[in-house]
Amino acid sequence: MVESAVQRGLEDVVALESRICFIDGKGGRLIYEGYDIRELAARSTFEEIAYLLWYGRLPSARQLEELTTRLATLREVPAPLRRLLEQVPESSSPMDVLRTAVSALAVYEPSESQPGANSIGGAQRLTAVIPTILGEFHRRRKGMPAIRARPELSHAAWLLYALRDKEASELESRAMDVALILHADHELNASTFAARVTASTLSDLYSSVTSAIGTLKGPLHGGANERVMELLEEIGTPEKAEEVVKAKLARHERIMGFGHRVYKVEDPRATILRDWSRRLGETRGDLRYYHLLREVERVVHREKGLYPNVDLYSGSVYSMLGIPKEFFTPIFAASRVAGWTAHVLEEYQDLRLIRPTAQYVGPVDLHYTPLELRE
Numbered sequence: 001m002v003e004s005a006v007q008r009g010l011e012d013v014v015a016l017e018s019r020i021c022f023i024d025g026k027g028g029r030l031i032y033e034g035y036d037i038r039e040l041a042a043r044s045t046f047e048e049i050a051y052l053l054w055y056g057r058l059p060s061a062r063q064l065e066e067l068t069t070r071l072a073t074l075r076e077v078p079a080p081l082r083r084l085l086e087q088v089p090e091s092s093s094p095m096d097v098l099r100t101a102v103s104a105l106a107v108y109e110p111s112e113s114q115p116g117a118n119s120i121g122g123a124q125r126l127t128a129v130i131p132t133i134l135g136e137f138h139r140r141r142k143g144m145p146a147i148r149a150r151p152e153l154s155h156a157a158w159l160l161y162a163l164r165d166k167e168a169s170e171l172e173s174r175a176m177d178v179a180l181i182l183h184a185d186h187e188l189n190a191s192t193f194a195a196r197v198t199a200s201t202l203s204d205l206y207s208s209v210t211s212a213i214g215t216l217k218g219p220l221h222g223g224a225n226e227r228v229m230e231l232l233e234e235i236g237t238p239e240k241a242e243e244v245v246k247a248k249l250a251r252h253e254r255i256m257g258f259g260h261r262v263y264k265v266e267d268p269r270a271t272i273l274r275d276w277s278r279r280l281g282e283t284r285g286d287l288r289y290y291h292l293l294r295e296v297e298r299v300v301h302r303e304k305g306l307y308p309n310v311d312l313y314s315g316s317v318y319s320m321l322g323i324p325k326e327f328f329t330p331i332f333a334a335s336r337v338a339g340w341t342a343h344v345l346e347e348y349q350d351l352r353l354i355r356p357t358a359q360y361v362g363p364v365d366l367h368y369t370p371l372e373l374r375e
């Protein structure tokens with residue numbers, strides 16, 4: 001057997017070339033297609049970002065209008081999928097429902113019969129339909145009537161409407177838009193890698209996104225924002241932050257919303273969301289989450305030297321927007337689908353089956369024992 005160094009978790013392994021997203025882990029910068037996230041979060045919209053990721057350039061005003069209209073017209077869920085959503089147990093995790101629904105969509109809209117399904121058309125369909133899927137399930141659980149199409153709403157406002165059934169203020173829509181911009185892509189994170197692995201076998205776009213949703217669900221990835229809110233509930237008041245956080249660290253538990261495989265300084269998305277958490281708190285006259293999170297940050301940085309990641313403040317922003325906790329990770333998916341699909345399309349352009357090797361550490365010289373002779 002040839003021995004070679006194992007890079008556990010593929011840490012620092014450069015697996016492919018991509019022009020979609022760049023993370024400067026030491027400088028704390030995030031770049032989409034050449035543009036700094038800080039500028040994009042301050043000035044653009046999610047629709048523009050989706051265009052940027054899919055086409056590699058910012059849209060003209062006409063191209064943006066066309067895309068916005070197209071996304072709005074692709075929101076409808078097919079009737080058989082709606083019936084399926086009526087049947088899943090109400091107690092299901094929304095991420096399980098989303099993964100099942102995207103997978104089922106491929107049954108009702110098979111890529112073989114849809115020209116363009118494995119291209120930007122498919123990416124647009126998936127991006128447009130995810131808020132509707134989430135809204136349908138949310139309403140069903142609440143015993144509310146089926147969702148009514150609102151093509152005049154932006155993607156962010158539609159997502160908010162789907163999960164709340166009430167109009168969003170301009171500030172609320174903008175907060176959601178910024179959150180969607182910030183989550184839209186992040187280089188070869190675990191779920192995007194999963195999507196690219198699936199695509200690299202020449203599998204279809206919907207299968208690739210189904211793989212990605214299952215990967216995003218885990219608490220070390222997209223699931224962390226829900227866990228942050230559980231932590232805040234446990235802590236209760238800023239004065240208790242020190243005691244609760246230190247006790248967790250003493251038990252070698254991870255504090256969700258901190259640390260990152262690539263960033264060695266503060267995640268720029270956390271900086272922007274911290275600001276939004278404060279802004280929304282000030283507007284509501286309730287800075288409880290903000291103060292709690294600042295205190296948790298102080299203790300974790302002092303005790304472990306760790307910086308916040310995107311998940312630390314996103315949950316507080318979504319909570320203040322009136323979204324139930326179990327939909328925080330699905331919101332991540334509603335945004336990251338733009339990045340997943342952009343990466344899948346890039347993979348199709350420069351395809352190479354992704355298939356690493358493992359260092360075998362088991363025996364090689366065992367002999368088969370007939371069943372009747374085994375203990």
Ligand SMILES: CC(C)(COP(=O)(O)OP(=O)(O)OC[C@H]1O[C@@H](n2cnc3c(N)ncnc32)[C@H](O)[C@@H]1OP(=O)(O)O)[C@@H](O)C(=O)NCCC(=O)NCCS
Nearest residue numbers: 219220221224253254255256257258259260261309310311
């Ligand atoms: C994101 C994450 C998985 C990256 O981990 P990684 O690159 O594999 O880093 P490691 O797991 O090797 O951690 C390195 C050290 O920092 C510690 N550490 C990392 N993140 C930590 C956290 N959130 N809380 C407490 N300790 C943490 C590890 O325990 C380890 O300490 P040790 O060397 O004493 O054992 C990790 O930081 C984490 O679990 N964070 C919490 C989950 C989260 O917020 N995920 C969202 C990411 S955007």
